[in-house]
Amino acid sequence: MGTHTRHVLVQVRDVLNADPDRFTSNFYLRLFAKNPELRELFPANMGHQRATLFRVIEYVLETVPDRENHPRLLEFLGQLGRDHRKYGVTEENYHQFFDALMREIAVTMGDRWDEDVANVVSQAFMLTTGVMRGAAHSAPGPATWSATVAEKYRLSRDLAVVRLKSSQPLTFAAGQYLEVQIPQWPRIWRHYSPSIPPNPDGEIEFHVRAVPGGTVSNSIVTETQAGDVWKLAQSHGTLHVDTDREILMIAGGTGLAPLRALLIELSFRADAPPVHLFYGARYPADLYDLSRLWRMVATNPWLSVTTVVEDETDPWWSTASEESGRITLERVQGQLADAVLGYGKDWTQHQVLLAGSPEMIATTRRRLLIAGLPASKMQHDPV
Numbered sequence: 184m185g186t187h188t189r190h191v192l193v194q195v196r197d198v199l200n201a202d203p204d205r206f207t208s209n210f211y212l213r214l215f216a217k218n219p220e221l222r223e224l225f226p227a228n229m230g231h232q233r234a235t236l237f238r239v240i241e242y243v244l245e246t247v248p249d250r251e252n253h254p255r256l257l258e259f260l261g262q263l264g265r266d267h268r269k270y271g272v273t274e275e276n277y278h279q280f281f282d283a284l285m286r287e288i289a290v291t292m293g294d295r296w297d298e299d300v301a302n303v304v305s306q307a308f309m310l311t312t313g314v315m316r317g318a319a320h321s322a323p324g325p326a327t328w329s330a331t332v333a334e335k336y337r338l339s340r341d342l343a344v345v346r347l348k349s350s351q352p353l354t355f356a357a358g359q360y361l362e363v364q365i366p367q368w369p370r371i372w373r374h375y376s377p378s379i380p381p382n383p384d385g386e387i388e389f390h391v392r393a394v395p396g397g398t399v400s401n402s403i404v405t406e407t408q409a410g411d412v413w414k415l416a417q418s419h420g421t422l423h424v425d426t427d428r429e430i431l432m433i434a435g436g437t438g439l440a441p442l443r444a445l446l447i448e449l450s451f452r453a454d455a456p457p458v459h460l461f462y463g464a465r466y467p468a469d470l471y472d473l474s475r476l477w478r479m480v481a482t483n484p485w486l487s488v489t490t491v492v493e494d495e496t497d498p499w500w501s502t503a504s505e506e507s508g509r510i511t512l513e514r515v516q517g518q519l520a521d522a523v524l525g526y527g528k529d530w531t532q533h534q535v536l537l538a539g540s541p542e543m544i545a546t547t548r549r550r551l552l553i554a555g556l557p558a559s560k561m562q563h564d565p566v
């Protein structure tokens with residue numbers, strides 16, 4: 184792409200950036216005015232949707248002139264197209280989206296919009312919708328699966344285990360996370376990591392902590408019941424185990440789920456490498472699932488587990504089970520990075536898998552890098 188394309192797209196970006204909220208609100212108004220049935224595909228609250236749309240538009244305008252980054256752009260748009268299958272987006276909807284977008288950009292550009300600018304911009308967004316449609320079209324498997332809640336139980340005031348059975352076997356890899364929609368919040372999708380690997384019977388399990396102020400997670404903990412039908416869609420994430428080197432796993436809270444799925448899968452293999460899992464929580468009572476981990480350690484000689492608590496004493500208001508007091512897994516006090524680095528073992532050749540809150544991942548990763556563990560051997564989901 185030439186300097187001319189770059190120049191035009193930079194100019195368009197600058198104009199749209201003057202008021203992203205107005206641009207995206209007007210774009211959706213235009214889209215829904217022309218095609219009211221499209222409103223049904225979106226959640227009641229459009230704030231998140233508008234922000235996401237703007238980030239995508241900005242990314243396209245920035246990357247189209249930059250040939251070196253085209254493979255990344257195509258991969259990104261392909262993923263976006265596959266992600267949109269779950270909304271039931273049709274070929275016709277892509278055309279409607281393209282038309283509304285071009286018209287709104289034209290109006291926003293005002294007298295800076297001419298035939299030449301229109302050509303450059305329409306090429307950029309034809310590429311966008313073309314790649315998205317192509318990827319959606321060629322994606323294997325169904326766009327969504329239905330799964331019925333078989334059992335839900337609460338481990339504490341804010342933590343629940345949900346077990347479901349899907350109508351067909353699911354396609355995801357252990358360690359990945361899935362897009363999930365619950366009947367209490369139609370059209371809102373969240374990401375949750377299954378805590379067991381996929382299996383031919385379509386069984387699936389999630390560990391969900393109610394996030395303060397969170398809508399979906401709170402509904403799962405307080406309202407979900409057996410018989411509810413959930414929708415599951417695309418799987419994402421690249422956490423995986425290569426069996427040719429030793430593994431260090433670091434889990435914070437419910438970040439245990441994807442690592443637990445990988446451990447269960449490894450326990451079915453004859454070539455499992457040595458794995459050391461550090462599993463952290465704020466208080467001892469927050470360490471859930473210890474009996475299962477304890478049984479896995481007892482039956483799999485390649486696995487060792489250290490539990491890590493910031494505070495040795497449970498607060499008086501704790502409602503979590505007292506399971507942690509009865510299980511004899513190794514326990515140290517501190518933050519996860521303290522526990523790993525103070526363990527007296529050289530981790531520099533290990534494959535490192537981190538899962539937990541973005542803050543925990545960022546802090547722990549930084550401490551491990553400073554201690555000399557190579558970034559190339561660390562894996563975690565996007566934070």
Ligand SMILES: NC(=O)C1=CN([C@@H]2O[C@H](COP(=O)(O)OP(=O)(O)OC[C@H]3O[C@@H](n4cnc5c(N)ncnc54)[C@H](O)[C@@H]3O)[C@@H](O)[C@H]2O)C=CC1
Binds near residue numbers: 392491517519538546
């Ligand atoms: N694939 C993944 O990475 C997954 C991530 N998660 C995320 O894991 C989190 C789990 O939340 P909770 O169960 O409430 O556990 P939590 O966030 O309270 O985590 C407890 C553990 O993380 C450590 N930690 C927390 N904040 C830290 C910080 N700023 N620096 C260093 N260490 C810190 C604590 O010391 C403790 O060991 C959620 O944010 C959830 O979205 C959950 C499942 C999968």
